[in-house]
Amino acid sequence: MQQDVFESxxxxxxxxxxxxxxxxxxxxxxxxxxxxxxxxxxxxEQYDLYKTIAGTINSDEMIKVIxxxxxxxxxxxxxxxxxxxxxxxxxxxxxSEERFFYISHVFRNSIVQQDKKEHTQxxxxxxxxxxxxxDAEIIALxxxxxxxxxxxxxKLEIGHAGFFKELLKQINISEQETTxxxxxIQAKNFSxxxxxxxxxxxxxxxxxxxxxxxxxxxxxxxxxxxxEAVILNERMNDTLHNLIEVxxxxxxxxxxxxxxxxxxxxxxxxxxxxxxxxxxxxxxxKPVLMGGRYNHLAEQFNTKxxxxxxxxxxxxxxxxxxxxxxxxxxxxxxxxxxxxxPTTQRDALITAQELRERGCSVITHLGNSTSNSLASYNVxxxxxxxSIRDQYNTRLFSNKDELLQxxxxxxxxx
Amino acid sequence: xxxxxxxxxxxxxxxxxIKLLEKAGVHFPNFEEKTRKLIFHDREMxxxxxxVKAVDVPTYxxxxxADIGIVGKxxxxxxxxxxxxxxxxxxxxxxxxxxxxxxxxxxxxxKLTIATKYPVVxxxxxxxxxxxxETIKLNGSVELAPLIGLSDLIVDIVETGKTLxxxxxxxxxxxxxxxxxxxxxxxxxxxxxxxxHRFMNQLERALEV
Numbered sequence: 001m002q003q004d005v006f007e008s009x010x011x012x013x014x015x016x017x018x019x020x021x022x023x024x025x026x027x028x029x030x031x032x033x034x035x036x037x038x039x040x041x042x043x044x045e046q047y048d049l050y051k052t053i054a055g056t057i058n059s060d061e062m063i064k065v066i067x068x069x070x071x072x073x074x075x076x077x078x079x080x081x082x083x084x085x086x087x088x089x090x091x092x093x094x095x096s097e098e099r100f101f102y103i104s105h106v107f108r109n110s111i112v113q114q115d116k117k118e119h120t121q122x123x124x125x126x127x128x129x130x131x132x133x134x135d136a137e138i139i140a141l142x143x144x145x146x147x148x149x150x151x152x153x154x155k156l157e158i159g160h161a162g163f164f165k166e167l168l169k170q171i172n173i174s175e176q177e178t179t180x181x182x183x184x185i186q187a188k189n190f191s192x193x194x195x196x197x198x199x200x201x202x203x204x205x206x207x208x209x210x211x212x213x214x215x216x217x218x219x220x221x222x223x224x225x226x227x228e229a230v231i232l233n234e235r236m237n238d239t240l241h242n243l244i245e246v247x248x249x250x251x252x253x254x255x256x257x258x259x260x261x262x263x264x265x266x267x268x269x270x271x272x273x274x275x276x277x278x279x280x281x282x283x284x285x286k287p288v289l290m291g292g293r294y295n296h297l298a299e300q301f302n303t304k305x306x307x308x309x310x311x312x313x314x315x316x317x318x319x320x321x322x323x324x325x326x327x328x329x330x331x332x333x334x335x336x337x338x339x340x341x342p343t344t345q346r347d348a349l350i351t352a353q354e355l356r357e358r359g360c361s362v363i364t365h366l367g368n369s370t371s372n373s374l375a376s377y378n379v380x381x382x383x384x385x386x387s388i389r390d391q392y393n394t395r396l397f398s399n400k401d402e403l404l405q406x407x408x409x410x411x412x413x414x
Numbered sequence: 415x416x417x418x419x420x421x422x423x424x425x426x427x428x429x430x431x432i433k434l435l436e437k438a439g440v441h442f443p444n445f446e447e448k449t450r451k452l453i454f455h456d457r458e459m460x461x462x463x464x465x466v467k468a469v470d471v472p473t474y475x476x477x478x479x480a481d482i483g484i485v486g487k488x489x490x491x492x493x494x495x496x497x498x499x500x501x502x503x504x505x506x507x508x509x510x511x512x513x514x515x516x517x518x519x520x521x522x523x524x525k526l527t528i529a530t531k532y533p534v535v536x537x538x539x540x541x542x543x544x545x546x547x548e549t550i551k552l553n554g555s556v557e558l559a560p561l562i563g564l565s566d567l568i569v570d571i572v573e574t575g576k577t578l579x580x581x582x583x584x585x586x587x588x589x590x591x592x593x594x595x596x597x598x599x600x601x602x603x604x605x606x607x608x609x610x611h612r613f614m615n616q617l618e619r620a621l622e623v
Contacts, residue, residue, distance in 0.1 A: 155604035176542065191502035191595075218607065260604060280601035285478035286496075287600070 036101040041082035047072035075107035088301035098127040123311030130306035136249035150326040153282040159265025161272040171202040216263035223261040284320040335360040337375035344381035421480035423468035427506040438620035481602035498598040506594035514567035529559030530569040557581040
């Protein structure tokens with residue numbers, strides 16, 4: 001016989017699934033409070049769509065399939081790009097509609113975790129105008145979403161993709177050197193950045209700024225002050241002032257204590273153009289949430305639409321919630337378990353239907369075994385009596401109408 | 415404040431690491447190098463030390479099982495862990511080198527075979543130099559490989575070069591300098607920022623003395 005469980009990560013227990021649903025419901029509810037509507041993109045996407053948009057997903061990571069006509073398709077490796085495509089090209093979506101959320105699986109080959117190819121992401125995309133007010137609103141939503149789940153030590157790090165990109169524009173270094181520099185800044189590798197930059201023949205002002213970038217983290221006011229010294233042109237100045245404005249707005253939301261700034265933040269998704277952020281919970285090594293503004297992605301589809309969004313890594317959030325015991329005990333009780341004998345079947349099934357009509361969950365069963373049933377009420381139909389048992393006592397009724405009346409009254413009390 | 419968990423590498427750098435921590439005012443009274451105990455506490459500074467194999471330190475820190483770690487750059491580079499590499503502790507200095515009985519780098523008539531404990535670092539280095547190689551992962555006594563024909567060359571770490579010399583091998587190229595580093599988990603850096611900075615400041619002062 002074939003081994004059923006070939007990779008342990010592919011199986012999820014019934015209980016865990018209920019917990020996941022619980023967390024997804026909370027996330028959905030929060031997204032709705034900001035006026036987002038759910039959308040779903042196709043599981044199969046054109047390989048070319050992802051291939052032509054440079055700097056997004058490594059083509060080795062995409063899971064490809066070939067359809068009968070020889071076209072290469074990929075299993076949805078990301079949600080932001082297809083939603084942008086739908087919004088940019090689909091005339092069926094009214095242009096007044098600019099708030100979307102999704103809960104989708106994304107598929108990627110991972111070199112480090114070969115058995116983990118499927119991830120669930122829950123996120124939003126907003127195609128409204130590019131303003132600090134909207135940036136702040138999105139960040140507020142991100143913080144509230146995580147707070148709703150019960151994490152009490154959540155931190156959202158905010159950076160700006162434009163800051164580092166602008167500095168890179170000032171200098172002329174090879175692709176390999178750029179990658180190395182990015183890695184060092186991402187790792188806050190203070191000891192190696194300095195000698196590395198000294199080897200490059202670049203302008204001293206830019207060198208100084210690049211060297212300072214990984215240090216620009218921590219308390220907002222403090223970072224902003226130190227960042228002034230790094231600014232080389234008008235555009236970087238605007239960037240900084242946008243960030244300051246976002247921070248002021250977050251104070252109105254009373255969420256600024258969850259935020260810290262890190263201008264050394266670089267996201268591997270190259271389409272981010274402005275503000276970027278990632279959220280961390282305690283004792284969990286990876287960010288549980290990532291996002292940012294990507295104002296130029298729609299240009300790939302020949303339109304100009306500003307956009308901002310974020311996605312929660314549902315699998316990571318799930319593990320972190322397990323670890324910190326944040327799930328409530330989820331009862332898997334049904335309301336009624338009705339057992340009957342062949343002669344009382346008719347009455348029993350009618351009762352069951354009436355109860356279901358009124359929104360109760362009911363399991364019916366021939367025979368009188370009630371041992372493996374987890375129900376609030378166990379009902380047993382016999383020739384002349386109907387017994388009903390809850391966790392406290394057993395009561396007897398002589399016919400089904402009497403029983404039903406009693407039960408429905410009780411139900412309202414519940 | 416909560417405990418900070420510090421993962422420290424067993425082996426050649428442990429003694430020096432403990433000395434530096436002492437200087438920084440962090441004390442683990444029960445600690446001995448040959449101990450079989452794996453966890454120690456500094457109850458005043460609120461630091462919990464977990465004493466693990468060097469190659470595992472980046473994993474502990476990346477996954478968030480430890481907030482900070484003290485480990486050699488060699489293990490950090492090999493693990494490719496997504497962590498902050500924040501401080502050079504200036505001890506445990508050595509080098510990644512390419513070594514062999516003779517310089518076979520220019521002999522491109524056949525694909526080179528490289529034996530190493532560090533296949534990731536090795537592949538990355540040769541990829542940058544655009545030389546195709548095959549790597550063989552060994553767990554110890556790498557110097558033996560070229561002597562008995564298992565590989566053409568080796569990539570290993572050397573401190574003085576004595577072991578290489580005794581086995582008739584010589585350094586062909588230095589790949590990178592190595593020293594012991596302080597690494598930090600990215601989530602802890604955000605969520606336990608105050609305690610981590612306090613710890614780093616103390617280390618910094620100890621390094622200056």
